[in-house]
Amino acid sequence: MTEVLFLADFSVIKPDPGLIFWTALIFLLVWLILGRMAFRPIQNALKQREQDIQNALDEARKARQEMANLKAENEELLKQAQEERAKILKEAKEAKDTIISEAKEKAKEEAHKIVENAKAEIENQRMAAVVDLKNQIGLLSIEVAEKVLRRQLEDKAGQEQFVKSLVDEIKLS
Amino acid sequence: MGAIGAGIAALGAGVGIGLIGSRAMDAIARQPEAVGDIRNNMILTAALVEGAALFAIVVGLLQG
Amino acid sequence: MKVEFKKLSILVFALAFSWGMLLAQGHGQAQEEHGVETEQQGEHGGEAGHGGHEDGKYDPVGTVMGHIADANEFHVWKGVHLPLPVILYAPEHGWTTGLSSMFQHGHVAVDGYVLNHGRVNRVADPAFPKGEAHIDGVVAHKVEEADGKEKDVYYAVHEGQEYLLDPPSTVDGGFLGGRITSFYDFSITKNVFTMLLAGLLLILLFSAVARGYRKNIHKAPSGIQSFMEVFFVFIRDEVTKPMIGEKHYERFQPFIMTLFFFILFCNLMGLIPFFPGSANVTGNLAVTMTLAVITFLVVNFNGKRDYWEHVFWMPGIPAWVKIILTPVEILSLFIKPFSLMIRLFANISAGHIIILSLIGLVFLFGNNGQSVGGAAGGAVIGGLFTAFMNLIELLVAFLQAFIFAILTASYIGAAVEEHHHDEAHGEAH
Numbered sequence: 001m002t003e004v005l006f007l008a009d010f011s012v013i014k015p016d017p018g019l020i021f022w023t024a025l026i027f028l029l030v031w032l033i034l035g036r037m038a039f040r041p042i043q044n045a046l047k048q049r050e051q052d053i054q055n056a057l058d059e060a061r062k063a064r065q066e067m068a069n070l071k072a073e074n075e076e077l078l079k080q081a082q083e084e085r086a087k088i089l090k091e092a093k094e095a096k097d098t099i100i101s102e103a104k105e106k107a108k109e110e111a112h113k114i115v116e117n118a119k120a121e122i123e124n125q126r127m128a129a130v131v132d133l134k135n136q137i138g139l140l141s142i143e144v145a146e147k148v149l150r151r152q153l154e155d156k157a158g159q160e161q162f163v164k165s166l167v168d169e170i171k172l173s
Numbered sequence: 174m175g176a177i178g179a180g181i182a183a184l185g186a187g188v189g190i191g192l193i194g195s196r197a198m199d200a201i202a203r204q205p206e207a208v209g210d211i212r213n214n215m216i217l218t219a220a221l222v223e224g225a226a227l228f229a230i231v232v233g234l235l236q237g
Numbered sequence: 238m239k240v241e242f243k244k245l246s247i248l249v250f251a252l253a254f255s256w257g258m259l260l261a262q263g264h265g266q267a268q269e270e271h272g273v274e275t276e277q278q279g280e281h282g283g284e285a286g287h288g289g290h291e292d293g294k295y296d297p298v299g300t301v302m303g304h305i306a307d308a309n310e311f312h313v314w315k316g317v318h319l320p321l322p323v324i325l326y327a328p329e330h331g332w333t334t335g336l337s338s339m340f341q342h343g344h345v346a347v348d349g350y351v352l353n354h355g356r357v358n359r360v361a362d363p364a365f366p367k368g369e370a371h372i373d374g375v376v377a378h379k380v381e382e383a384d385g386k387e388k389d390v391y392y393a394v395h396e397g398q399e400y401l402l403d404p405p406s407t408v409d410g411g412f413l414g415g416r417i418t419s420f421y422d423f424s425i426t427k428n429v430f431t432m433l434l435a436g437l438l439l440i441l442l443f444s445a446v447a448r449g450y451r452k453n454i455h456k457a458p459s460g461i462q463s464f465m466e467v468f469f470v471f472i473r474d475e476v477t478k479p480m481i482g483e484k485h486y487e488r489f490q491p492f493i494m495t496l497f498f499f500i501l502f503c504n505l506m507g508l509i510p511f512f513p514g515s516a517n518v519t520g521n522l523a524v525t526m527t528l529a530v531i532t533f534l535v536v537n538f539n540g541k542r543d544y545w546e547h548v549f550w551m552p553g554i555p556a557w558v559k560i561i562l563t564p565v566e567i568l569s570l571f572i573k574p575f576s577l578m579i580r581l582f583a584n585i586s587a588g589h590i591i592i593l594s595l596i597g598l599v600f601l602f603g604n605n606g607q608s609v610g611g612a613a614g615g616a617v618i619g620g621l622f623t624a625f626m627n628l629i630e631l632l633v634a635f636l637q638a639f640i641f642a643i644l645t646a647s648y649i650g651a652a653v654e655e656h657h658h659d660e661a662h663g664e665a666h
Contacts, residue, residue: 013522027495034440220643
């Protein structure tokens with residue numbers, strides 16, 4: 001429909017030195033300005049932020065770790081305290097037991113001693129009583145014998161000697 | 174003549190890019206999690222094929 | 238219901254965009270037609286109009302090519318043009334500077350410079366008057382070249398005399414139809430203006446973001462900062478870190494980010510159909526070539542020993558294979574940035590051409606104003622397709638910026654990698 005040669009008018013494929021010059025200039029300027037002013041700072045800021053986030057995460061993890069550690073420590077402490085308590089209780093019980101048993105022993109001993117003493121006293125008393133009784137009996141027997149003998153015998157001295165010997169014999173037995 | 178050659182070049186490139194696209198779709202369907210990698214490689218390969226076709230078209234047009 | 242509303246608003250948005258595109262082109266068309274009239278008046282009933290406007294007929298190819306081309310003035314609205322600074326250099330004459338408004342849309346020549354279809358051309362003929370001179374118009378003649386190709390050659394008409402117009406020099410070495418002519422154009426063109434705007438926007442945006450980082454130190458991000466952080470982190474985690482590696486990625490993050498956002502903003506501004514946008518910046522080979530060359534320099538200046546060893550004397554293979562492989566590797570050094578250049582250029586240019594062609598349907602179906610019904614049908618069909626294409630182009634704008642960034646990152650990654658020689662050989666070249 002037209003005799004115009006396609007390529008002759010297709011001016012966009014003919015590189016114009018002016019356009020090349022301006023493209024290069026503008027592109028390099030934009031590169032320089034944006035690089036200096038925007039892209040480097042943005043890159044650094046993004047990196048900074050990523051680092052911040054990483055740090056925050058790390059810190060959170062560390063805090064959690066510490067918390068866990070603390071908890072474990074607390075538990076350890078608690079366990080120790082419990083053990084201590086148990087030990088103390090046990091010791092206390094043992095002490096109580098020894099004290100009681102000692103006291104019992106002592107009481108027993110005391111009682112024993114008292115009993116012993118009482119027994120000795122009783123024995124003494126009894127001895128005294130026996131001696132007294134013997135004396136009384138002697139006297140009584142003498143009286144009895146005197147009375148008997150007064151009636152029967154006049155020989156008082158001989159009789160008395162005889163009775164005394166008898167009484168001694170009794171004491172010896 | 175040049176226009177016919179350019180047309181044939183475009184035909185070849187069209188088939189090639191179609192194959193790339195179809196295989197990429199298959200791959201994405203099979204592995205949807207790798208869609209980013211597949212897309213990048215698809216574009217790269219298609220661009221290479223297209224480069225060859227454009228080369229042919231330019232030569233075809235220049236020969237008039 | 239909510240999703241429905243979202244879909245609907247996207248559709249309305251896209252339609253509004255295509256309508257804006259339509260208006261923009263319509264005005265351009267009307268204006269050019271106006272230009273044709275004045276030309277024909279001034280031509281003493283000469284044989285032909287210029288470009289594709291013979292007999293006032295609509296030429297879709299010419300219109301599309303005109304719209305994707307760079308220009309020395311910025312069309313704003315209904316014949317209102319934003320004058321842009323022109324900086325011109327001719328080796329035999331020196332520098333000429335000024336505003337593009339001094340050419341009065343092609344009616345005045347200054348120092349032999351004439352505005353032809355929005356682009357500055359120069360009359361190299363020394364007979365042409367210096368300083369300001371009124372010209373009656375610009376005419377085109379078809380010339381058959383030695384190899385049988387036809388070419389439009391433009392002439393400025395001054396006092397009944399036709400003077401040959403030189404287009405600006407281009408540095409393609411004649412491969413792409415350009416050549417070094419009698420002058421160089423270092424003007425702030427439409428593309429340069431858009432790039433400046435994109436750069437300024439980027440600087441404003443990211444200074445706000447960086448301010449946020451200074452303000453919210455040790456705090457959660459807020460506002461625009463948290464919005465842009467997503468992109469930053471995405472580029473870092475999906476592009477630079479896996480491609481360049483943990484050890485070196487920080488050095489190249491600003492470069493990759495600048496590349497991505499510069500290309501993205503230029504792409505997106507190209508999609509806006511009215512004033513501050515509409516320039517086909519990344520769809521111009523000069524722009525993508527510059528970006529690719531910068532990438533090439535960055536990659537190769539950072540090449541480690543291992544990288545050069547892999548290029549010149551690939552380890553771990555027999556010697557005779559090395560002899561074959563070395564030229565291939567050296568070639569691939571240049572093919573890599575070349576493919577970056579071509580890919581971005583072709584994708585964006587093709588998008589612009591398709592959208593403009595779809596809009597052109599309105600004028601084709603309308604039979605250049607003869608058939609209102611046809612124009613309406615064209616508007617409906619073209620509008621719907623344009624809405625669809627605009628959405629695709631939006632995707633492409635992001636995708637191409639991303640691909641440029643990720644491929645650059647992978648090339649840098651290959652250059653700075655220090656490997657132990659058993660892995661990393663499966664890499665395709």
